[in-house]
Amino acid sequence: MRITLERSNLLKSLGHVHRVVERRNTIPILSNVLLRAEGSSLMMKATDLDLEITEGAPAMTEQAGATTVPAHLLYEIVRKLPDGSEVALTTNAEGTTMSVSSGRSKFSLQCLPESDFPDLTAGTFSHAFNIKAADLKMLIERTQFAISTEETRYYLNGIFLHTAESGSDLKLRAVATDGHRLARAEIEAPSGAEGMPGIIIPRKTVGEIQKLIENPEAMLRFEVSDAKIRLSFGEIVLTSKLIDGTFPDYQRVIPTGNDKEMRVDCSTFASAVDRVSTISSERGRAVKLALTDGQMVLTVNNPDSGSATEELAVSYEGDPLEIGFNAKYLLDITGQLSGDDAVFKLADPGSPTIIVDSSGNDALYVLMPMRV
Template sequence: MELSFNREAMTDALQRIVGAAEKRLTMPILGNVRVRPGETGGMRLETTDLELAWSARTEGTIPAECDTTVSVRKLLDVVKAAPADSDIRAEVDGERMSVGFGGSRFSLATLPGEDFPDWEAGAIGATVVVPQNRLRRLLEATMFSMAQQDVRYYLQGLLLVATGHTLRAVATDGHRLALSEIELDSPVEGRIERIVPRKAVAELRRNLSDDDQAVQIGFAEDQIVFELGPAVLRSKVIEGRFPDYERVIPTDLPATLVVEREVLKQALTRVGIVASDKYRGVRMILGPEGCQVLTHNADREEAQETVEASYDGPEMEIGFNLGYLLDVLNVIETDSVRIGLRDGNSSILVQAEPPGGSRYVVMPMRL
């Protein structure tokens, strides 16, 4: 069986879907891409790790009876090695796929396509459509707050909430919380909530473009589907009850600190040179003169920065994890930030100045 395809088209398709292939190879076929004819012509490529799955359409000629799998990473490396804009020919014969261009030939092992795990598609109950750049910004504004290795498995994902004209993303690891929302062009009936796993969030973010091309989000009972033109990402959702995040967001904060974002970011970065590698703690002293940032470590090394800022409230001292504050400052895009405080033992609320569609809660730290 002979196949042919263009280098650029195949490279783009494989790069989109390679992230779903299983790296630990608990089942060898999970490291492969399934190659078979598309429903409307061309070629259909599929990868999965059983938790999420990519499918992509690409141009090419393929026999109707062809259904095989081959290592997605090896095939991608071979295709990328071909000369620019070249046409590549492949031949499937038994348990081998021969790929060639110019004077180069590669023989790759294959496994039958019928052995590739089928992804059972759930019934889509509701859909929303958003521009890719808007969804990308929503993910970037929140995904850093997802838990990484927490026994509370529902924290190892991103909560998506669609209601009315709003799509909201929420992430928390129990020490900080990030919430951001964007406007939908068409309203959603009722309220839809799904917790999207960390890997699916990362895969989606990696494949979103920075333009206004549409992405359609489909909500099934136990799955979520993202359609990005010729590529479709399906993911299981995390079952469980996400924390009541609205109760965590502090309100009626009597003290307010307004500071230039880059100035505070650079100050935190500098004091971080001597901050404890384990705790990464810093103290902020707030008063009429503005803000001081201090830290020390077990070797009794110290660092201190005076930050010019506008502070309205009582004198206060509060400690934080340095990395948590920097993560927030890295995603806020305005020149200034507004920090609302209650006292030295309560969580703070960080927002852009002027406030926009994102809010960030950071718990204090005892130092």
């Protein structure tokens, strides 16, 4: 293989694919990136056996061929080469080493044969649709923070994506929960999503999709089967296994009888929660909300360091109510709201609370209270 390409093109594509590669690998080939030179492009592929990303970069091919080299090492070398330089990649006759040369710099890397590189064969996809990058990004951003990190409940370690009927409309809905809070966001279902199976996209894949969306105006191709998804972003193709499990019936967790409504300016409330929680213990992190007509008092008590209170003007006309929440969870949710006001729908101190955005109904959050 002998190929020459612009450093900037190589760096950009390597930047996308090398992130998939785990730093510590017991299988040597999984530390490598597959490079295949043919025609006027260099195709790069990396995988961790659950997730695979491929991308092509424009190049001048003198001799076609393929090999695999350490992904993170190649990325670091290219990153440190000067801007605007050209990079030549050449393998020796035996295919055991590849030289990376640019200007006066020359590196020699150990290769492993292309034939050893695993292929995440996609199989057939039952459903395919086009989705605007901005819509997919919104679904992820509004729900990602609520993904569980508890490995024992593996079916909660991702975002549940499915279609759901809302009145006469069909919605594409994303849901994530860790048992303490639940996040739900939805958009109009794209044409072709009808009848697709409900899928759980793993946390790592969710993070990679978010990083790969660089142009919100772009259209993405989204393909779904029972076991895998494939997303095409122009030159980039991401293929991922799905979590093999059943997502719980989240609708049962969303309360329907919360009749007390409280409205508060979102940024003022978030700043106040942040201030009073300074004094909370790392373990507790509980903040008490005491609601009366038109007023809320936030209180944090920490037996080891003291207490803090702050008063806020709110729109509330129900009976006086005291309820406690985890301060970090409150800040996570208010950070996702795009409207000026946060709307809390409450029942009593022991029941889950619904939090929605005053600007629209495309996202809904459920938060379990804490004893304070």
